[in-house]
Amino acid sequence: MNTPIVSARRAGDGSNGARVDMFTDLAKMHLPSPVLTASGCAAAGRELDNYFDITTIGAVVTKSIMLAPRSGRATPRMAETPSGMLNSIGLQGPGVDSFIEHDLAWLNHRGARTIVSIAGGTPEEFGKVAAKLRIAGGVEAIEVNISCPNVSDRGQVFACRAETAAQVIQTVRRNSDIKIPIFAKLSPDVTDIVEIAQSVIAAGATGVSVINTLLGMVMNTSTMRPALAGITGGLSGPAIRPIAVRCVWDIRSAMPDIPIIGMGGIRSGHDALEFILAGANAVSVGTSIFNDPSAPARIHAELAQELGDRGFLRVSDAVGYAHRPHTPTVDSEAQSSDAEWDFITE
Amino acid sequence: MSGRPIQVTGEILDVNRSGSYYVISVTAPGISEIAEPGQFVTVGMGGDETSMVLRRAFAIHRVQSRGVYGGTLDLVISPGGKGTTWLSKRRRHDTVSLVGPLGKPFTLPTQSVSCVLIGGGYGSAPLFLLAEKLRERGCRVDSIIGASTEEKLFGALDLKRVSTSLVLTTDDGSLGVKGRVTDVLEGVVTAGKTDIIYACGPMSMLANVAEFAVTHRIFSQCSVEESMACGIGVCMTCVLPIIGDDSVTRMVRSCVEGPIFRGDRVRWADIGTVPPDTYGAPVEEVST
Numbered sequence: 001m002n003t004p005i006v007s008a009r010r011a012g013d014g015s016n017g018a019r020v021d022m023f024t025d026l027a028k029m030h031l032p033s034p035v036l037t038a039s040g041c042a043a044a045g046r047e048l049d050n051y052f053d054i055t056t057i058g059a060v061v062t063k064s065i066m067l068a069p070r071s072g073r074a075t076p077r078m079a080e081t082p083s084g085m086l087n088s089i090g091l092q093g094p095g096v097d098s099f100i101e102h103d104l105a106w107l108n109h110r111g112a113r114t115i116v117s118i119a120g121g122t123p124e125e126f127g128k129v130a131a132k133l134r135i136a137g138g139v140e141a142i143e144v145n146i147s148c149p150n151v152s153d154r155g156q157v158f159a160c161r162a163e164t165a166a167q168v169i170q171t172v173r174r175n176s177d178i179k180i181p182i183f184a185k186l187s188p189d190v191t192d193i194v195e196i197a198q199s200v201i202a203a204g205a206t207g208v209s210v211i212n213t214l215l216g217m218v219m220n221t222s223t224m225r226p227a228l229a230g231i232t233g234g235l236s237g238p239a240i241r242p243i244a245v246r247c248v249w250d251i252r253s254a255m256p257d258i259p260i261i262g263m264g265g266i267r268s269g270h271d272a273l274e275f276i277l278a279g280a281n282a283v284s285v286g287t288s289i290f291n292d293p294s295a296p297a298r299i300h301a302e303l304a305q306e307l308g309d310r311g312f313l314r315v316s317d318a319v320g321y322a323h324r325p326h327t328p329t330v331d332s333e334a335q336s337s338d339a340e341w342d343f344i345t346e
Numbered sequence: 347m348s349g350r351p352i353q354v355t356g357e358i359l360d361v362n363r364s365g366s367y368y369v370i371s372v373t374a375p376g377i378s379e380i381a382e383p384g385q386f387v388t389v390g391m392g393g394d395e396t397s398m399v400l401r402r403a404f405a406i407h408r409v410q411s412r413g414v415y416g417g418t419l420d421l422v423i424s425p426g427g428k429g430t431t432w433l434s435k436r437r438r439h440d441t442v443s444l445v446g447p448l449g450k451p452f453t454l455p456t457q458s459v460s461c462v463l464i465g466g467g468y469g470s471a472p473l474f475l476l477a478e479k480l481r482e483r484g485c486r487v488d489s490i491i492g493a494s495t496e497e498k499l500f501g502a503l504d505l506k507r508v509s510t511s512l513v514l515t516t517d518d519g520s521l522g523v524k525g526r527v528t529d530v531l532e533g534v535v536t537a538g539k540t541d542i543i544y545a546c547g548p549m550s551m552l553a554n555v556a557e558f559a560v561t562h563r564i565f566s567q568c569s570v571e572e573s574m575a576c577g578i579g580v581c582m583t584c585v586l587p588i589i590g591d592d593s594v595t596r597m598v599r600s601c602v603e604g605p606i607f608r609g610d611r612v613r614w615a616d617i618g619t620v621p622p623d624t625y626g627a628p629v630e631e632v633s634t
Binding site: 040041042043047048050051063068069070071072073074075076077078080082083084085087089092093095229237238287288289290291292293294 | 350351352353390397398399400401443445572573575576578579580581582583584585586596597602617618619620624625626627628
């Protein structure tokens with residue numbers, strides 16, 4: 001799947017980031033960066049444009065849009081957890097018509113590439129939102145949020161079963177322009193995420209976005225009740241990163257050629273590189289934006305540096321690099337003569 | 347129109363104890379120059395490798411020009427949780443990440459009207475900047491600050507300097523009038539023939555002040571304190587039910603559309619809920 005490249009150099013030896021080609025082909029999109037925003041952590045891009053130029057990153061992935069305006073859940077909606085946070089927003093949003101008229105229009109006027117995340121309570125609702133976006137145009141791709149844990153009925157988490165996940169994707173595919181890539185956003189709260197990924201690809205998804213939040217819970221020990229009004233919430237942030245990397249790895253192992261957007265607790269270029277090595281073609285930055293509003297631009301620069309330090313000339317060469325066959329090469333033999341291995345050879 | 351927020355690294359110049367609180371002075375190049383009364387900044391917690399992923403929001407207490415340091419901000423910290431305790435232990439020359447100025451400022455009157463400023467606990471922090479601006483405009487400024495006990499009153503002496511009058515209240519009577527700020531409000535409003543009430547403090551206090559203002563047909567502006575994750579308008583955590591110009595209630599972000607709201611526009615009794623008549627509220631499912 002990937003061309004093996006030049007020898008892995010020691011990290012941190014100067015500004016190697018500048019000469020790395022960061023252009024990313026994701027599905028049919030040609031993006032200037034593999035770094036995207038994560039849905040639900042960037043609203044519709046406008047606020048973040050104060051902190052970095054949103055046209056420089058790969059794309060803005062919007063907060064999930066539903067058919068009708070939605071108030072979301074009661075407060076408290078958030079609790080900080082070790083290296084993460086729990087949220088229970090409940091998909092607050094203006095509805096697709098207002099989104100198209102105001103938010104999408106602004107993103108297009110600004111010149112940002114937009115991946116619209118859509119959500120719904122039924123497959124039909126997903127289909128209606130997709131149909132409206134098809135008429136509106138100005139959309140690079142659709143990310144289908146079949147895995148938001150913050151809905152009243154857990155039965156609505158379509159991504160928890162292969163059949164329901166496929167049903168939603170089929171409906172969205174039917175209602176979308178054939179040229180528009182569709183990404184299914186998957187939940188890690190399943191026994192076998194590969195099975196779900198295979199089923200959405202079979203149903204017409206172009207690729208997958210992994211992972212959404214994990215369902216969690218925090219107690220408020222003062223009130224001695226659940227900390228969130230919604231009782232449970234979605235866990236995000238660096239705490240979930242190893243789970244996310246594993247999910248990307250498993251899906252890439254099973255499906256060598258599908259486009260994968262990796263996400264889950266990416267805080268630095270180093271973290272982004274982990275996802276790319278595991279098989280992600282692009283990465284989304286989410287919760288870290290709350291800590292550092294310019295995180296997507298910073299992570300783009302750091303990732304270029306990390307890739308350059310390892311001798312990569314193109315980010316695409318690093319995609320899935322950790323899957324390469326484990327055979328001794330000239331390089332690894334050369335490494336084994338390094339001073340740090342002397343204690344073994346002595 | 348307030349200036350666009352920016353992200354800068356600030357250097358801590360001073361950390362001083364004040365009763366139960368700490369006042370932190372920090373350089374904030376580009377923020378302090380454009381900050382307006384009632385706006386806030388967020389501060390990154392715990393350093394680069396921290397397990398605290400969320401910033402904390404602090405009302406801007408003062409802005410100063412300190413010669414070689416350029417513009418600085420004073421923030422009032424009430425150490426309680428992990429983050430605020432960490433921040434209170436910072437020392438001179440430590441650096442912190444700052445984002446600001448955030449939120450909409452207090453609306454200032456164009457004429458020299460009579461104002462009452464009410465602060466509860468460290469909620470008095472943003473009132474100093476406000477009082478100075480109001481006095482510049484020739485406004486009468488009557489201030490009331492209250493807290494549970496003397497230790498938790500913030501900045502009585504400083505506020506006294508910029509106010510026409512100052513009344514202190516404590517729940518336990520350890521300083522000033524024994525009772526709540528709303529117990530003395532009527533007297534102050536009558537004496538000062540008040541046109542506008544500005545308030546910042548705990549939600550329960552704000553609710554009582556807003557109710558008083560509505561009853562007495564006085565315009566009020568309240569600075570709310572809602573738990574925030576991002577502070578910049580992207581996370582939808584800090585919402586509360588607000589009645590819009592069109593009389594429709596919406597769940598509104600206090601970080602970008604607040605933290606200052608008209609007292610008569612906040613549905614105080616419904617905070618922590620989504621009232622059924624809210625725009626986009628869940629429709630009650632009727633069993634068939």
